[in-house]
Amino acid sequence: MAGRGNPPEGTPDDASGGDDEYREDYRSVVFDESFIKAARLQEFSARERMEDEEHAAVRNRAYAPSGESADPGLETTYGRGSITASRQGIVLVLLIVLAFGTAIYMGIRNPYQAPPEPPAEPMRNSLLPLAPRDEVPGATPADLFKHSPAAQFRTGADGVTLPPARRMRHFSESQVLSALTAAKEYIVTSSLDPAVLSGNSVRDVRIMLDPAQQEQFDQSMDHPRNDGRHSATGWMVRFDPSKTTLADPRIRVNGTLTVQEAGADALEVVADHVFVYALRATEGGDGKKAEEKSSLFTVRREVRFQIDREDLRRQQLSVQQVSMRAGPLPCSADMTDALAPLMAGERAKDDGAAGTDPYARGRSSASLCGVLSTSSQPSPAARKDD
Structure with a gap:
């Protein structure tokens, strides 16, 4: 069986330069491990296609950074994404409710209320x-x-x-x-x-x-x-x-x-x-x-x-x-x-008005x-x- 990195039909007879030259010549058409891990689509196995004829030929893969396998944690990754989205939605709703509550509270307890009417002048x-x-x-x-x-x-x-x-x-x-x-x-x-x-x-x-x-x-x-x-x-x-x-x-x-x-x-x-x-x-x-x-x-x-x-x-x-x-x-x-x-x-009576003392302080009783x-x-x- 052809080795990893060799063409399926084997090494050409007239190939010169050995394996290094061969790899250099086919490097542009060989799918290395990082390329495969970065693929967005993954083909179902033959057994999966036999078990369910209605299966699609491929399925979406979750993106994983280089050096990490996406398949083992596929379901977990999707679950975490859903939980994160749900939490973000809840937080958004809470923020909206809080904003409305604050507006209502400030309307009721507005520190800048209109000044009270001035008191009536004394008679x-x-x-x-x-x-x-x-x-x-x-x-x-x-x-x-x-x-x-x-x-x-x-x-x-x-x-x-x-x-x-x-x-x-x-x-x-x-x-x-x-x-x-x-x-x-x-x-x-x-x-x-x-x-x-x-x-x-x-x-x-x-x-x-x-x-x-x-x-x-x-x-x-x-x-x-x-x-x-x-x-x-x-x-x-x-x-x-x-x-x-x-x-x-x-x-x-x-x-x-x-x-x-x-x-x-x-x-x-x-x-x-x-x-x-x-x-x-x-x-x-x-x-x-x-x-x-x-x-x-x-x-x-x-x-x-x-x-x-x-x-x-x-x-x-x-x-x-x-x-x-x-x-x-x-x-x-x-x-x-x-x-x-x-x-x-x-x-x-001939008493006239009460006398007024101009030197007295305060309101006169006269x-x-x-x-x-x-x-x-x-x-x-x-x-x-x-």
Whole structure:
């Protein structure tokens, strides 16, 4: 049999140079071991073809580096490749899941959240008492109203009228109407509700305020003081029930509501109204005689509101500023907790306003005082003529 590396038909007779020359001449056509190992296809053996006639003539071989046999580890090599591919797929899926999970987590716990809304500004208030020059006129509520500037005023909530609601640059017509309605509700509750006027109720006023102002409101109710921010009478009109009571629940009202934008995210509503109350002293008793000792008390109240989009959603508002002029009142009385009107037949004491010390540090406890015009009082002459 021909040796390894010799041609099948043996060495040619006329070959010269011996085996070395022979190998050199046929080196280009002889398949050495490295060439065979590097082959991608392998022919099935005769026995394999006899056992299975449907066998293909050749099969794929796994590539093995030079010097290593591919056949013994053929199945193992394929198995490892499959396992490696499976592991890579699992790792890829895990990475994708991790990426999505991280995105969701960062969306929920985003360290760059939008800054919170700035807190509502504190309410500021001022009260100018108006002292009468003469004795406070007294009569029945009907006579007093008939002969006063309030004769043509509407009664109660009917006097707090809404202007036409129109669309604005940043707010729809319905949003403007909602802001006006909230302001009217506050004015009616804080100025006309008998329970509020008597000092028996504060809750109905409180729940209409922006939550950021409710703490200031509570402090004003618990510890009222004359600092321009914590006066109970700044939030509402109320009287000391031990001294004053309503002689007629039909309060006369006249005024206006206006609205404008306070930027892209808020509306400003201004309520400017005159309220006229018929009052009498609590210890004056009941009946016709007590009714004839009624007197009128007039409050000019301007309330400035700010209503942002969140307030519109909650139907609440922020009270920015309250300015009041009211009389007849004594100049020196403390009005931070409740108003103390002068009753029929009383005069303002000649004490004037409290003195002011310009050298004293801090906020002055003194208040300004005005004079209540005679023309704003009911006319005694007209009352007698009737």
